[in-house]
Amino acid sequence: MTGSAPRGPRITRRLIRSCIALAAAISLTVGVAACGLQSGGALPLQVKPGSITVQPDLDGQTVTVGSKDFTEQVILGYILGFSLSAAGANVRDLTNIQGSNSARDAMAAGQVDVTIEYTGTGWINYLGNEQPIPDPTKQFEAVRDEDLKKNGIVWVNPAPMDNTYALAVNQENAQKTGVSTLSEYAALVKKDPAAATTCVETEFRSRQDGFPGMAAKYGFDPAQVQMQILQTGIIYQAIANGNCVFGEVFTTDGRIKALNLNVLEDDKQFFPHYNAAVSMRQDVDEQFPSIAKITAPVMAKLTSEEITELNRQVDVEGREPADVARDWLVKNGFVTV
The missing domain is CATH 3.40.190.120 (Osmoprotection protein (prox); domain 2)
Structure with missing residues (x-):
């Protein structure tokens, strides 16, 4: 091993993320709406505009970004958070929420404004459908239309990546x-x-x-x-x-x-497509239409190969998800530092 000093900040950031997620879970349990509490902290790293520029509707506005608690979701949460920060938003970091249902509940409760979610999870878990749709584009369209109609949740910008x-x-x-x-x-x-x-x-x-x-x-x-x-x-x-x-x-x-x-090959094609897409409440989409605009080119770059490499950097090399996410955005010219 090459020195232990660099591990200190990594442990500290992970501890902070865990505490934030715990605070979110507690606040949801006791009734966030009743007490008016807000959870989340500042992003761990700063970015400046790149190809993503400051947007008038986002400039200086507070937007809370959430994610679930596994590596890929935390990376995607930071990709989303840094993108919004480059567009001028004051981003509150609520990544690392435990479990899909808790993350969804946090959005419904107003604790989270925007996430990157998976089409298969939306179709089966949140909307209660039993049969996936084999075509990824039609699967996205079905989730988009039904979730908006039933729950007021907007889905935009499906990525090529498919994490099933x-x-x-x-x-x-x-x-x-x-x-x-x-x-x-x-x-x-x-x-x-x-x-x-x-x-x-x-x-x-x-x-x-x-x-x-x-x-x-x-x-x-x-x-x-x-x-x-x-x-x-x-x-x-x-x-x-x-x-x-x-x-x-x-x-x-x-x-x-x-x-x-x-x-193992899924030879009967049971597992749904899990293309990642930006998901937010309808009121958030209406207040901040630039979220869909600025995330479109970012999501288009997220292929399965790209996200697999980012996951590897965290899970195999031990890098921080926030560092990996920011470096990827910088490499692709979306943000600067």
Whole structure:
């Protein structure tokens, strides 16, 4: 290891993010609207305009940016936050909210103004649909139209990146089990459940676009599976070490390549498309129309390859999400420092 000094600021920033997320969760629990509290802090880094310039409707206005609590979401939250800051907004940082439903509730409660959300999550989790739409563009359009009509939530600027769920296995266990598709995984569960130990995180275990829905699609009883519940970040190493034969992964996670894991083919195309898109309440969109304008070119640059590399820099190299996000925006000319 090359010195421990640089780790201090990284730990401090992560502690701050955790405290902010905890404050948000507490405030939502006790009733934010009733007490009028606001959560969130300043962005950890400063940026200046680049190709994103100061916008009259955003200049000096406070906008709260939220995200969920896993690496990619925090990176996307900072990409969004720095973009708005370059446009002149006073950005409040509420990244790192625990869980999809909590992040959505924070927006509904007015704690969060804008996030980057996934189309599959919107369609299945928030809108309650059971069948995904195979075409990514039509999936986005369906989420956009239904969420606006039912909930007053605006979706704009879908990115090319598609971070869907998958199961993965290490090379040794792939050879040992002969499993390369989810159909073969289902057959193994039925034949020899002990050979198909599977690690998942809590949310995937209960989501209809997660393990229960996958089991129904592929025709096996999820209760047969010998399952371990782990934190998302631990699962990848547990798969690599063989502590779990199979495990839940996100397809844009940089650790898949770094740990040489095999992703099982979703041969029945169960998992929805999870294209990232900017999501905000209708009142926020109407007050700040420039949010859609300035984020359009940023989102267009976010391919699966690009976000996988950014995730890798955090999860493999140990860099801070805010540093990674800002560097990417600078490299692409969106902001300056």
